[in-house]
Amino acid sequence: MKKSLLLLPLFLLAAIFSVSAQNDAITRFFEKYVDDERFTVVFVSPKMFQLVSKIETADEDWNKVRDVVKDLGGLRVLTADSIGDGLSFYKDALSKVPTSEYDELLTVRDGKENVRIWVKDTDNIIEELLLLVGAPTEFTLLSFTGKIDLDKISELSKTLDIDGVEHLDKVKTDKKVKIKVEPGTENGKN
Numbered sequence: 001m002k003k004s005l006l007l008l009p010l011f012l013l014a015a016i017f018s019v020s021a022q023n024d025a026i027t028r029f030f031e032k033y034v035d036d037e038r039f040t041v042v043f044v045s046p047k048m049f050q051l052v053s054k055i056e057t058a059d060e061d062w063n064k065v066r067d068v069v070k071d072l073g074g075l076r077v078l079t080a081d082s083i084g085d086g087l088s089f090y091k092d093a094l095s096k097v098p099t100s101e102y103d104e105l106l107t108v109r110d111g112k113e114n115v116r117i118w119v120k121d122t123d124n125i126i127e128e129l130l131l132l133v134g135a136p137t138e139f140t141l142l143s144f145t146g147k148i149d150l151d152k153i154s155e156l157s158k159t160l161d162i163d164g165v166e167h168l169d170k171v172k173t174d175k176k177v178k179i180k181v182e183p184g185t186e187n188g189k190n
Contacts, residue, residue: 042077073146090134
């Protein structure tokens with residue numbers, strides 16, 4: 001019994017490091033290109049979301065945005081729209097996604113454009129939404145963290161002027177389906 005009690009903290013520490021190491025793969029990918037001038041980089045900290053959610057106004061559009069951001073914990077975007085090797089960035093980022101931690105919501109391959117959307121949740125509360133878009137000349141990585149309502153994020157995607165974000169409009173909570181579309185297939189099946 002004493003031996004198992006002594007091992008418990010070690011297992012907890014190992015689990016914590018394992019989770020942060022897997023999650024850090026996306027962070028490391030983001031940080032690898034944060035200073036690369038080929039990319040547009042957006043980082044919104046949790047503190048910024050807290051401050052923005054406190055701004056009150058009579059503007060109805062702003063109130064919709066405020067309602068969305070009040071539960072968000074952060075946003076990271078890495079995007080390039082005139083890059084010659086967007087698909088190689090996409091494949092590299094895709095290889096770093098810890099797929100055992102995420103549920104895939106959407107996969108679309110239309111010609112040479114690839115879109116993938118995953119979520120990470122606990123007790124039916126989405127804690128992270130991850131979007132990857134890759135095409136021959138464009139790449140986008142987007143990660144929202146916090147308490148995420150897919151319908152609200154879909155609304156927010158309409159106000160963000162970032163390439164690739166329009167794909168978030170394809171995901172709604174009332175459509176709890178996993179969609180995979182690939183050219184030359186019928187209904188996602190061969």
